[in-house]
Amino acid sequence: RVAARIRHGDPRVRHGALAALSSTLFDPSSLSRAASSKKRKDKKKGKVGASAGDSSASVVDETLLRAVSERIMDDDVPIATCAAGCAGNFLSFYGGRDEVGGSGGGGDEALEEMLGVGLGDAMAAVLLRRAEKECGEVRRLMDERRRRREAAALRKADESSTGGETPQLRDADAEMDGSPAGKGGKKKKKKKGGAAAGTAPPSGGGDDRLSRSLAQSRSLLALCLGALCSLIERCPSCLDRLSDDATSGGGRGDNALLRCLLGVLSLGADEGGDGECDANDGAGKGVDGGE
Numbered sequence: 662r663v664a665a666r667i668r669h670g671d672p673r674v675r676h677g678a679l680a681a682l683s684s685t686l687f688d689p690s691s692l693s694r695a696a697s698s699k700k701r702k703d704k705k706k707g708k709v710g711a712s713a714g715d716s717s718a719s720v721v722d723e724t725l726l727r728a729v730s731e732r733i734m735d736d737d738v739p740i741a742t743c744a745a746g747c748a749g750n751f752l753s754f755y756g757g758r759d760e761v762g763g764s765g766g767g768g769d770e771a772l773e774e775m776l777g778v779g780l781g782d783a784m785a786a787v788l789l790r791r792a793e794k795e796c797g798e799v800r801r802l803m804d805e806r807r808r809r810r811e812a813a814a815l816r817k818a819d820e821s822s823t824g825g826e827t828p829q830l831r832d833a834d835a836e837m838d839g840s841p842a843g844k845g846g847k848k849k850k851k852k853k854g855g856a857a858a859g860t861a862p863p864s865g866g867g868d869d870r871l872s873r874s875l876a877q878s879r880s881l882l883a884l885c886l887g888a889l890c891s892l893i894e895r896c897p898s899c900l901d902r903l904s905d906d907a908t909s910g911g912g913r914g915d916n917a918l919l920r921c922l923l924g925v926l927s928l929g930a931d932e933g934g935d936g937e938c939d940a941n942d943g944a945g946k947g948v949d950g951g952e
Contacts, residue, residue: 663720664728667744672737679732679743686721687729687747689754695721723780726751730784733791733885738877741791745881748784749888752895769895776896785899788889789921795882796924802875803928809868886925889918 663686666678685691729751732744755772776784893900903918 664724667725667728667732672735672740675732675735676737676740676743679729679740679747682729683743683747683750686725687750689750692721692751692754695755721751721755721775723775723777726776726780727783730780730787733787734794738874738881742877742881742884745788745791745884745888748788749884749891752784752888752891772895773898781892781896781899782902785889785892785903788885788892789903789917792882792885792889793921793924795878795885796921796928798878799875799882799928800924802871802878806871806875809871882925 663678663682666674667682669675669678686695726748729744729747733741733748735741735744752772755775773781900918
């Protein structure tokens with residue numbers, strides 16, 4: 662079963678199953694057809710099943726939704742991103758928003774009927790919990806990036822104040838390149854790739870990994886918040902029941918969502934409008950975790 666593959670111990674199997682769902686059963690058009698088919702079946706109880714084109718109506722059930730929701734908290738970020746994207750598509754498009762004569766009013770009823778009380782609350786809680794977690798992770802990665810930038814700026818300023826590289830560093834570089842500098846030969850400052858003297862070398866793999874991790878966390882945070890907004894918009898009762906008891910284990914429940922949103926806003930303030938939002942972060946790109 663699909664739910665069993667989503668819960669599989671191998672992360673590659675979990676990711677593959679969720680990526681496949683994102684383009685089939687949890688595709689927006691499939692979800693709209695599924696809810697429309699269910700409404701027709703309810704009106705015509707004498708007829709058996711839905712048409713072949715609407716097979717997702719009988720497949721997207723509570724078991725599958727719970728399995729997808731569980732993976733939103735997966736330790737593997739690409740898997741969690743797939744799961745959050747699938748949940749977001751379901752919460753946004755299930756119910757036939759494109760039905761004639763309405764903007765989703767009937768769709769909201771279909772969604773509430775599908776979710777019920779327990780599943781809707783569980784999805785709201787897990788989406789909020791993951792959003793809070795990724796908010797903290799984005800802040801940690803931003804702080805790390807800021808520290809690296811400050812260290813690079815200090816290193817560059819120090820090199821400028823000493824007239825560039827120190828003799829020891831220059832000789833060591835020359836020996837690594839096999840040139841005679843540092844061994845009594847003519848000392849010649851190396852110029853690879855047109856880099857100016859005294860500038861720091863280009864960032865290495867560590868900076869690339871940091872940028873990728875930051876992009877992934879931002880994307881996952883955006884998907885969780887989008888799915889949570891769709892759930893609250895279409896099932897307002899979930900907001901009334903959303904509490905700290907469902908997210909962090911106790912306390913006053915009316916501040917959990919506000920606390921998360923304030924944390925997200927503070928990320929934008931801390932970023933300081935430096936214009937660097939990682940052009941390749943892929944936020945908002947589908948729900949298949951970058952496939």
